[in-house]
Amino acid sequence: MSSIPEATRPVAADPITADVTALQAAVRGAVHRPGDPGYPSVTFNVAVAQNPWAVVDVADAADVAAVIGFASAHGMTVAVHATGHGATVIGDATIMVRTAALDDCTVDPQTRTARVGAGVRWQTVIDAAAPHGLAPLCGSSPTVGVVGLLSGGGIGPLVRTVGMSADHVRSFTVVTGTGAVKQATPEINPELFWGLRGGKSTLGIITEVVIELPPIAEIYGGALYFDGADADAVLRGWRNWAQGLPREVSTSLALLRLPEMPDVPPMLAGRLSVAVRVAVVGDLAHGPDLIAPLRTLGTVLLDAVGVMPYAQVGAIHADPTSPMPAAECGTLLREFTDDAATELLRVAGPQSGSPLTIVELRLLGGALADRPAVPSAFCHRDAAYTLHTIGVLIPPIAEMVIAAGVQTVEALRPWAHGGEMPNFATTDDPAHIRRCYDEDTAAWLSALAEQHDPRGVLHVGQVVR
Ligand SMILES: Cc1cc2nc3c(=O)[nH]c(=O)nc-3n(C[C@H](O)[C@H](O)[C@H](O)COP(=O)(O)OP(=O)(O)OC[C@H]3O[C@@H](n4cnc5c(N)ncnc54)[C@H](O)[C@@H]3O)c2cc1C
Structure with a gap:
């Protein structure tokens, strides 16, 4: 489980008596306090409460340094916000650094x-x-x-x-x-x-x-959208097809229950569909042969796979672009067996009654599993798949959505890797954050944080301390 929004938000231990005019004098960018038109930022996940003491539209690195200095002097923390796609709860003992103006x-x-x-x-x-x-x-x-x-x-x-x-x-x-x-x-x-x-x-x-x-100017890629009634055959067929794929091919599968919305093609709206996404890099002439077995897995509602400019890469997943209240859950899998497919179909397939909008599996491996030229704090390169669920928190199904995400992840627990990925574990829950790292990496990050942030000014949101 990753980012189920929390009902409560952090509150300053002591009333904050800092003088906003001192902060305004210290930075070039605009400072917004509650009630000002520039406050607060719109987050992508509108279910996440963000109520910072102030929002600062930083103009440069010196502004960021000034905000950190001001927050440190007044016992506050500093959180960073760019687009809000990974927003976590922010309370009124925190100043939000907004980076939109750093647009070079x-x-x-x-x-x-x-x-x-x-x-x-x-x-x-x-x-x-x-x-x-x-x-x-x-x-x-x-x-x-x-x-x-x-x-x-x-x-x-x-x-x-x-x-x-x-x-x-x-x-x-x-x-x-x-x-x-x-x-x-x-x-x-x-x-x-x-x-x-x-x-x-x-x-x-x-x-x-x-x-x-x-x-990479062009790829052979896109998505095949199948009738949800064929979910069993498509899921198992995709799993078999993906075994031993060359690294020139990346792929994912999503069980979709998309609402009727302007961006949703009519043939996919208000029903279960299964999207099989592919991206082939290199010799694009091989693309059609490589994915030919996929095209026969079930009734195709929409075939949107072909040669495309890389600039249209966003069309492969066609992720939502409008802010919404959402609950996300996820885990990494070490394998996805035929039994795992049976379990996934039980909790998220056509007969499950699942209220989740997206239940997604991404195949990992290939270049991700290689030893990197320069090491980093990113862990779990050995995982075989990501499992990620997204549900929209609209009454009266909001409670069901949260439970269904948890149930889906729990159902796949026997095949879980044990770790999570930071970008799919948007949360300030230390237990989830900890699962994103192996023991050594977590210890090193904590030690470096003591060195580079000794007063804990950045100790808010998704950080390792
Ligand atoms: C629709 C959707 C699709 C996604 N697809 C993918 C995907 O395919 N692969 C993937 O890896 N992730 C994916 N993500 C996760 C996404 O990469 C993370 O949530 C990411 O943190 C979002 O960054 P942001 O700046 O857009 O969002 P924000 O909410 O503004 O920032 C989120 C966090 O990123 C960090 N951050 C942002 N700016 C800075 C900064 N200047 N300095 C230091 N830290 C900073 C901070 O921890 C911050 O809290 C997806 C998320 C969504 C909502």
Whole structure:
């Protein structure tokens, strides 16, 4: 179980008597207090309560340092917000650093890199890189923030070919919990470079990142949407097909119960469907043969697989783009056997009555499982699949949604890996956060946090302490 929103929010231990004018004088960006039009931020998951003492639209790294200094002096914590796709509860003893104004995005086709500000979303980099035939390695949704995804490692629709997205980071600019502005590369402050890739905001607030852009102009990919009545055959057929896939192919499957909405194709709305997603990189001419067995697994409601520009990579998962109240659950699986498929169908298949909007399995392995050239705090590369559920918290099914997510994860417990991935465990619950790391990594992250954030100014949300 990951991010079931909490009913309660942190409250300042003592009344906060800080003077907002002192904070305004210390920063170039705008400061918003409760009641101001710029307060609070809209989060992607609107079920998450965020009531910071103030929101600061930081203009640069110096602003971040000033906010950290102010918070430290007044016994407050500092949380960072880019797009709200991974929002956790924020209370009134916290100042929110909002990074939207850090919107620089420069692509250098010579070095095949992009310099990206902390407020930039993936689609912006994708659009800037596309004319050069280069591919920023985003997750399933290009509306997610670049830095937020990389801070949790990041796995995307091409994961088996390219591995973890943060393995393609060249450098960070980061403001640590002491307010120090630092560069982090494999050679400069290597311990920060290690911990910022997987450790979320434990060690600092990133203001800029330089990422590599592999030359991938086109892929053979998309999604086949099957009638939910064929879920049994499609799930088992996909599982068999995916055994021993070459690393040039990445794939996932989702049981979808999509509502009638403008973005949802009519043939998929108000019913159970099964999406089988694929992305083939390299020799695209092999694509049709590779996925031919999938096309015969059941009644195809919509075939949206073909050669596509990488710039349309977001169409593979077609994730929701509008804010909603949601509950997410998930775990990593070490294997997905035929018995596991039977269990998944029992709790989420056509006869289950499941209220979950999305129940998704992503095949891992391939390049993700390789030993990385530069180590990082991202763990559990040996997991075989991610299992992730999303339900919409609308009365009267809200309680059912939470229970169904838990039930789905519990049903697959016999095949669980034991770990979670930071980006799919959006939570401030220490038990979930702990499962994202092996023992050594958690100990190192905690020790580095003591060094780079000795006063615990960043000790809020999804951090390892
Ligand atoms: C629809 C959807 C699809 C997704 N698909 C994928 C996927 O395919 N693969 C994947 O790996 N993840 C995926 N995620 C998870 C997503 O990568 C994380 O939730 C990520 O943290 C979102 O970052 P954000 O900046 O957009 O969101 P925010 O809510 O603004 O930030 C979330 C967290 O990211 C960290 N963070 C953000 N900015 C900074 C910063 N400047 N410095 C340090 N830390 C920072 C902080 O811990 C912050 O609390 C998905 C999430 C959603 C909602």
